[in-house]
Amino acid sequence: MRNVMTVFKKEIYRVISDKRLVLTVFIVPGLSIFLIYSLMGTIISSQMTEAETHTAKIYAEHLPSSIETIMDDQMRYEIVEETYTRDELETMILEGNLDLVMIFDEDFTAQIEAYQGSALPSIEVLYNQSEQHSQGAFSRFQGVMATFHEQVIIERLENPEDYQVYTLSPSNIMDERAAAGAGFAMLMPMLIVIFLFAGAMSIGPDAIAGEKERGTIATLLVRPVKRSSIALGKVLSLAVLSLLSALSSFIGIILSLPRLMQMDDNLPDVSIYGVSEYLLILALLMSTVLFIVALISILSAYAKTIKEASMLIMPFYFIAIIVGVMNSFGADTSDAALVHLIPIYGPINVLSGILMFDFMLINLIITILSSLLYTAILIVVLNKMFSSEKIMFQK
Amino acid sequence: MYELVVKDIKKTFTLSKKQQKIEKTDQKRKVAVDKLSFTAHPGEIYGLLGPNGAGKTTALRCISTLIKPDEGDININGLSVKHDSLEIRKHIAFLTSELKLDDFFTPNYLFRYFSNLHGLDEATMHERKAKLFNRFGIEKFQEVKVGDLSTGMKQKLSIAIALVHDPAIIIFDEPTNGLDILTARSVINYLLEMKTEGKTIIISTHILDVVEKLCDKVGIIIDGTLQVDGTLSSIKTNSKDGTLETLFFDLMEEKVGEDHA
Ligand SMILES: Nc1ncnc2c1ncn2[C@@H]1O[C@H](COP(=O)(O)OP(=O)(O)O)[C@@H](O)[C@H]1O
Numbered sequence: 001m002r003n004v005m006t007v008f009k010k011e012i013y014r015v016i017s018d019k020r021l022v023l024t025v026f027i028v029p030g031l032s033i034f035l036i037y038s039l040m041g042t043i044i045s046s047q048m049t050e051a052e053t054h055t056a057k058i059y060a061e062h063l064p065s066s067i068e069t070i071m072d073d074q075m076r077y078e079i080v081e082e083t084y085t086r087d088e089l090e091t092m093i094l095e096g097n098l099d100l101v102m103i104f105d106e107d108f109t110a111q112i113e114a115y116q117g118s119a120l121p122s123i124e125v126l127y128n129q130s131e132q133h134s135q136g137a138f139s140r141f142q143g144v145m146a147t148f149h150e151q152v153i154i155e156r157l158e159n160p161e162d163y164q165v166y167t168l169s170p171s172n173i174m175d176e177r178a179a180a181g182a183g184f185a186m187l188m189p190m191l192i193v194i195f196l197f198a199g200a201m202s203i204g205p206d207a208i209a210g211e212k213e214r215g216t217i218a219t220l221l222v223r224p225v226k227r228s229s230i231a232l233g234k235v236l237s238l239a240v241l242s243l244l245s246a247l248s249s250f251i252g253i254i255l256s257l258p259r260l261m262q263m264d265d266n267l268p269d270v271s272i273y274g275v276s277e278y279l280l281i282l283a284l285l286m287s288t289v290l291f292i293v294a295l296i297s298i299l300s301a302y303a304k305t306i307k308e309a310s311m312l313i314m315p316f317y318f319i320a321i322i323v324g325v326m327n328s329f330g331a332d333t334s335d336a337a338l339v340h341l342i343p344i345y346g347p348i349n350v351l352s353g354i355l356m357f358d359f360m361l362i363n364l365i366i367t368i369l370s371s372l373l374y375t376a377i378l379i380v381v382l383n384k385m386f387s388s389e390k391i392m393f394q395k
Numbered sequence: 396m397y398e399l400v401v402k403d404i405k406k407t408f409t410l411s412k413k414q415q416k417i418e419k420t421d422q423k424r425k426v427a428v429d430k431l432s433f434t435a436h437p438g439e440i441y442g443l444l445g446p447n448g449a450g451k452t453t454a455l456r457c458i459s460t461l462i463k464p465d466e467g468d469i470n471i472n473g474l475s476v477k478h479d480s481l482e483i484r485k486h487i488a489f490l491t492s493e494l495k496l497d498d499f500f501t502p503n504y505l506f507r508y509f510s511n512l513h514g515l516d517e518a519t520m521h522e523r524k525a526k527l528f529n530r531f532g533i534e535k536f537q538e539v540k541v542g543d544l545s546t547g548m549k550q551k552l553s554i555a556i557a558l559v560h561d562p563a564i565i566i567f568d569e570p571t572n573g574l575d576i577l578t579a580r581s582v583i584n585y586l587l588e589m590k591t592e593g594k595t596i597i598i599s600t601h602i603l604d605v606v607e608k609l610c611d612k613v614g615i616i617i618d619g620t621l622q623v624d625g626t627l628s629s630i631k632t633n634s635k636d637g638t639l640e641t642l643f644f645d646l647m648e649e650k651v652g653e654d655h656a
């Protein structure tokens with residue numbers, strides 16, 4: 001046990017006293033996530049404001065004044081004065097010099113008024129779905145025409161009140177806390193697992209495969225230290241470091257959320273969760289990170305070089321991401337107890353549940369205990385690997 | 396006082412495809428050490444002399460408990476490498492240029508780390524450190540990262556760190572390999588010093604000169620088997636012209652069937 005602590009302390013010291021590692025493991029993940037997400041948020045919001053304030057350039061023939069009135073009300077636009085041929089108009093739309101072309105029948109208004117028996121008046125519209133502004137102008141124009149349509153119908157009815165066929169009285173009785181929680185539950189579990197994995201990946205291969213590659217592990221193996229102490233010391237230290245690294249990413253994302261979600265610079269309200277939720281999350285994450293780190297340690301112990309270790313870890317990393325994505329965007333959380341025996345999937349599932357204030361204690365317990373059990377099994381394997389001359393001294 | 400008895404050890408490796416190419420063989424298995432036996436006594440330096448690939452490193456790794464012999468056993472004061480490896484490691488030091496120190500740490504940190512692993516108390520650690528660092532001139536570099544030390548200083552530090560627990564048995568694979576003359580000389584002198592302190596010392600080498608300078612007893616190992624085993628002087632009497640060199644090359648020729656000189 002004393003040697004577990006000695007190895008543990010050395011591994012921690014190795015990372016936190018190395019400026020380069022502190023930077024790459026604790027600072028860069030959080031900072032880069034913060035910068036990337038903030039930048040994305042800024043770009044998205046500037047695009048959105050630009051689209052909202054854009055004045056649509058419209059070419060119109062025989063535009064009825066009744067429709068023009070509605071347009072004045074509902075959209076920002078200017079009418080192009082010159083006349084063009086059909087071909088010219090198409091080119092202008094394609095090149096983005098014009099957002100919308102609308103050609104009304106010459107006697108559009110007359111036809112609408114004399115509606116019974118006569119043919120339907122038509123409007124020809126040209127727009128470009130792949131141009132943001134053109135597409136926006138078209139959809140606003142559709143809104144305008146819906147209003148116009150309503151006006152016409154009401155005029156045609158003997159009793160205008162007949163247009164109203166029901167009353168709708170929705171009341172949103174959402175639980176603010178659960179709604180906010182659902183937001184967190186959507187993204188956070190996936191991100192947290194990815195962060196834990198990424199954190200462990202940034203140090204695990206170096207701490208184990210690196211020691212093999214550099215020939216420093218044998219220096220340790222000739223000492224009277226149980227292999228299990230080395231395995232435990234490494235896994236525990238890597239777990240703590242990975243948690244800290246994940247925390248850095250986590251802070252980065254929390255700080256960048258206001259920008260990303262256009263939430264008027266209010267930080268997301270993480271205070272909706274109480275001490276008990278945070279403690280449960282911590283317990284859950286500790287057991288999960290132990291499993292992840294033990295897995296990465298085994299792969300790193302098997303590999304001969306850091307590079308090989310990173311390559312071996314990749315597929316597992318992708319599986320973890322896929323599981324996370326499935327949880328975020330796919331099937332909703334399952335209450336079936338057995339699925340919580342599945343590593344990574346179980347923790348993500350329960351984490352979503354905790355964040356939504358809706359989880360079953362038994363599932364949390366199953367998840368934590370099974371993670372710990374798998375970790376124990378992996379550590380036994382790791383211990384065997386550290387004792388194996390084939391693995392440690394392979395040529 | 397610790398006597399070391401190597402008894403009939405055999406070690407076979409399974410060769411990977413890559414190794415088969417390097418060794419120019421299509422055999423899947425390689426007997427690296429075969430029926431090797433010798434005894435090393437306290438206050439003596441035992442030298443395993445042999446060409447590259449003879450099985451010296453393999454034999455020393457078995458003694459150091461890094462790998463286990465398939466057959467036979469090695470006994471140190473009644474402890475067996477097969478069953479008491481943890482206990483044996485408390486009494487031995489294994490030195491080789493293949494065992495590296497992490498570039499990132501300082502001599503002070505490493506000395507403390509390995510002392511802790513051996514369970515030394517603070518006072519003993521300081522006393523040993525003062526002695527060893529002084530002996531090898533490491534004091535000035537105590538707080539310099541290993542990566543920034545010269546090769547010679549690194550090697551000296553390796554030795555100091557290997558000896559934190561004042562082991563009774565010192566096992567040194569190719570002690571002068573890759574060392575400049577000055578460092579090699581200081582290493583050789585230190586081993587002689589350890590011998591007078593009553594340590595049991597086993598070295599391996601392919602350099603005749605090292606044997607002449609250091610060893611009290613010699614075992615000549617070729618192709619995994621011990622050809623000759625005895626005191627340096629008694630062995631020389633078996634040689635046509637009384638030199639170790641002639642004996643060695645005669646044995647090589649006999650065994651391998653070609654002149655390696
Ligand atoms: N881990 C290993 N796997 C496979 N073959 C090995 C291994 N270690 C040593 N050998 C082989 O065993 C033989 C003896 O090697 P070694 O003990 O290193 O010789 P020496 O130290 O005398 O040069 C060589 O042929 C070597 O290739």
Ligand SMILES: [Mg+2]
Pocket residue numbers: 451452453568
């Ligand atoms: Mg060798």
